[in-house]
Amino acid sequence: MSKQRILIKYGGNAMINPQLQQEIAAQIFKLQDAGFEVVMVHGGGPFINKALEKAAIKTQFVDGLRVTEAVAFAEIQKALIGEVNADLISLLNQNNLKAVGLSGKDAGMVQAKKYQHKSSDGSLVDLGLVGEITDIDSTLINNLCQAGYIPVVACIADGADGTSYNINADTFAGKLAAAVKADQLIVLTDVDGLFLDYPDPDSIIHELDERAVKEHMGSTIQGGMIPKIQSCMLALKEGVQKAIILNGTKPEQIARYVINHEKIGTTLTL
Ligand SMILES: Nc1ncnc2c1ncn2[C@@H]1O[C@H](COP(=O)(O)OP(=O)(O)O)[C@@H](O)[C@H]1O
Numbered sequence: 001m002s003k004q005r006i007l008i009k010y011g012g013n014a015m016i017n018p019q020l021q022q023e024i025a026a027q028i029f030k031l032q033d034a035g036f037e038v039v040m041v042h043g044g045g046p047f048i049n050k051a052l053e054k055a056a057i058k059t060q061f062v063d064g065l066r067v068t069e070a071v072a073f074a075e076i077q078k079a080l081i082g083e084v085n086a087d088l089i090s091l092l093n094q095n096n097l098k099a100v101g102l103s104g105k106d107a108g109m110v111q112a113k114k115y116q117h118k119s120s121d122g123s124l125v126d127l128g129l130v131g132e133i134t135d136i137d138s139t140l141i142n143n144l145c146q147a148g149y150i151p152v153v154a155c156i157a158d159g160a161d162g163t164s165y166n167i168n169a170d171t172f173a174g175k176l177a178a179a180v181k182a183d184q185l186i187v188l189t190d191v192d193g194l195f196l197d198y199p200d201p202d203s204i205i206h207e208l209d210e211r212a213v214k215e216h217m218g219s220t221i222q223g224g225m226i227p228k229i230q231s232c233m234l235a236l237k238e239g240v241q242k243a244i245i246l247n248g249t250k251p252e253q254i255a256r257y258v259i260n261h262e263k264i265g266t267t268l269t270l
């Protein structure tokens, strides 16, 4: 029987503390040891913010997506691939994993095009070099996983004409999870899940189906939670069996959920 595959999306907000990163590495080791294949997609919002600030480039978000001018893109690419991805690879490999750093560009794995964003009033908003995934070739990930490597993928990809795009890491993770036929998608952020009354952690919603997602979209589901929940729903619709939001600042939640099957986080269902 083939191994179960888990795609972990590691959000930038959960990544800030280096000690917690070590603990995430230990959790991934546990998953591999328990017989799972692990693929990671990472974001890096806070690291990008810092890089743009340093370069004196103002940044603006529209519906959770960073408007990406060409000058900003250059800094974003450096931050995601040159800093966040490179540092994660060092850390994972120091912790006895065989992690391989990639972006969607490698071997033309992920193809993208310019994302045409429609605002709530239906008008088109130009977000610059924000991309939308058009195609994914899973061969590279499959080969790496079969050989025991952990692919760690930054959320950048090229278009057919060679233009590079900045893609929201949640969206990237959902699409990649489906394309590589992951069994589970785990979205790690810096809160325990979706809260009915944000920021009250006691109001956590443990299970959310499609009808509840529609009901809460735009109210309870706001800001950074929008792409997370949308990408979990997309992954489920495209064949991923389980999708959950967990707290990456409490790394032990990973094994508690995957191995001990504890009822934590926010599970999405169809
Ligand atoms: N209803 C809600 N429940 C929980 N978090 C929420 C809610 N609404 C908005 N959020 C915000 O979403 C954030 C996570 O999204 P984001 O900042 O994009 O993180 P990441 O870097 O993990 O992608 C939380 O830190 C929280 O501030």
Ligand SMILES: CC(=O)N[C@@H](CCC(=O)OP(=O)(O)O)C(=O)O
Binding pocket: 010, 011, 012, 013, 042, 043, 044, 045, 046, 048, 064, 065, 066, 076, 130, 131, 155, 166, 167, 168, 169, 170
């Ligand atoms: C288009 C867009 O918004 N891209 C994101 C990519 C990084 C990301 O998504 O990082 P987190 O997972 O840490 O939020 C950005 O520029 O911030």
